[in-house]
Amino acid sequence: MIVSNCIKNFGTMSYLDNIRTFVRVYELGSMSAAGRDLRISPAVTSARISQLEDYLGVRLFQRTTRNLTATEQGRAFYSGAVSVLEAVDDAEAQVMNLTDTPRGSLFVAAPLGVGRRLVAPEVPEFLREYPEISLRLRLSDRTVDLTTEGLDLAFFLGQPEDSTLRIRKIAECQRVLVASPDYVSARGNPASGEDLVKQGHDCLNLRYPGAAEFQWQLQTDDGVRRFAVSGRCECDDGDVLTDWALAGQGIALKPVFEIADHLLSGRLLRVAEQTPPMPVQMACLYTHRRHQDPKSRLFMDFMTHRMAKAVRAAETAAENAQP
Numbered sequence: 001m002i003v004s005n006c007i008k009n010f011g012t013m014s015y016l017d018n019i020r021t022f023v024r025v026y027e028l029g030s031m032s033a034a035g036r037d038l039r040i041s042p043a044v045t046s047a048r049i050s051q052l053e054d055y056l057g058v059r060l061f062q063r064t065t066r067n068l069t070a071t072e073q074g075r076a077f078y079s080g081a082v083s084v085l086e087a088v089d090d091a092e093a094q095v096m097n098l099t100d101t102p103r104g105s106l107f108v109a110a111p112l113g114v115g116r117r118l119v120a121p122e123v124p125e126f127l128r129e130y131p132e133i134s135l136r137l138r139l140s141d142r143t144v145d146l147t148t149e150g151l152d153l154a155f156f157l158g159q160p161e162d163s164t165l166r167i168r169k170i171a172e173c174q175r176v177l178v179a180s181p182d183y184v185s186a187r188g189n190p191a192s193g194e195d196l197v198k199q200g201h202d203c204l205n206l207r208y209p210g211a212a213e214f215q216w217q218l219q220t221d222d223g224v225r226r227f228a229v230s231g232r233c234e235c236d237d238g239d240v241l242t243d244w245a246l247a248g249q250g251i252a253l254k255p256v257f258e259i260a261d262h263l264l265s266g267r268l269l270r271v272a273e274q275t276p277p278m279p280v281q282m283a284c285l286y287t288h289r290r291h292q293d294p295k296s297r298l299f300m301d302f303m304t305h306r307m308a309k310a311v312r313a314a315e316t317a318a319e320n321a322q323p
Contacts, residue, residue: 014051016088019081021048022060026070026078027148037150052077102295103132110155113238113258114282115139118307119155126302133295141206141238146287152296154285155307157255168284168300171308173255174315175277177216178268182248190251193218193227193275202250203229204241216253218275225275253277257314264317282311 024034025045035045053060060074070078110119115137123135138144144154146165160167177196179189190196193216196203203216215226231250235241242259245252246267252259262268284300 016085018048018052019084021045022052023078023081023085024150025049025061025068026074026081027150029068031068102130102298104295105134105136106152106295106299107136107138107150108153108155108299109138109140109144109149109151111141111157111238112139113141113255114155114157114307116239117258118310119303122303122306126299129302130295130298133298135299141236146285152286152293153299155282155303156285157280157282159281160283160285165285165287168286168304170282170284170304171311172279173257173282173311174279175253175255176259176263176270176318177251177253177272177277178245178259178263179251179271180246180248180267181269183245183250184269184271186248189269190272191274192272193220193225196229196251196272197227201229202231202233204231204244204250204252205229205234206238206241207234207236217278218272219278220275224278255280256318257311260314260318264320282307 021034021038021040024037025031028034028037031045031049032042035042038045049060056073056077058073059071060077062069062071108119116139120137123137127133127135138149138151144151144156146152146154155170157173179187183202187201188199190199190201195201196216215228217224217226233241233244233249235244238254238258241252242254242262244250245254246262251271256263259268263270284304286296286300
């Protein structure tokens with residue numbers, strides 16, 4: 001009843017815009033963050049929330065100069081708002097499944113190395129094939145949250161933390177420990193994970209805010225072991241770690257597809273080969289929905305086999321890099 005009355009008062013698209021804005025403000029906890037996510041100004045964001053509050057006759061958020069907190073009424077309205085948006089999205093997905101021309105916007109995330117080397121190069125062809133689809137691609141090596149960040153899909157390396165999401169596996173990616181010839185000449189080539197620790201090698205760690213203390217999982221004769229490596233340099237950008245390894249600053253643990261060219265050229269050498277890293281899963285995450293958005297399905301279908309093929313080609317080429 002509230003939904004139908006709101007539509008009569010605001011107009012269908014106005015109400016849906018307002019409710020989407022409310023949901024993003026609630027999830028992100030910030031008017032400005034929601035505005036940036038929705039590509040609208042803070043003034044428009046605030047106006048949409050005020051329209052909902054005026055109609056409902058309640059405060060959805062308590063606002064101060066520094067904080068924004070959902071009220072009891074806001075928390076109650078959120079669950080209904082999400083249900084409304086899911087119903088609309090499901091209805092749109094059903095209709096779009098019956099059309100020959102998919103259209104609309106996709107919001108996709110990927111780790112930096114995956115996005116730059118495997119996803120971004122294929123985007124122009126995808127957009128040529130589907131000219132009425134637009135794409136927002138966010139690249140970051142940190143863990144992303146599909147629901148909170150409003151993502152349609154997220155490519156990732158590793159194991160997802162959210163078990164409620166669906167996973168489409170792309171490939172098992174081989175990984176290697178690498179260092180530059182200059183580093184190996186100056187510090188030696190460690191034979192194993194034990195040498196990494198005992199000899200005090202500088203290991204280049206991928207770390208971002210909130211990440212746990214880093215350990216490398218390496219394959220040994222006694223099974224998989226964790227090694228608490230350390231070093232003077234760490235970063236939340238995997239490509240920076242590659243650059244530092246090339247500059248002789250330490251040893252990096254990298255997926256082969258990211259550094260295959262450097263192995264072929266000899267700018268990076270394999271080290272600690274007695275205890276290689278565990279492979280890492282590359283996959284795509286998406287939310288569980290009754291009617292999957294056809295745009296998302298098209299993008300996954302288009303990308304996954306191309307990405308798997310590129311990973312295999314890089315690993316095959318790298319096999320010839322060193323005896």
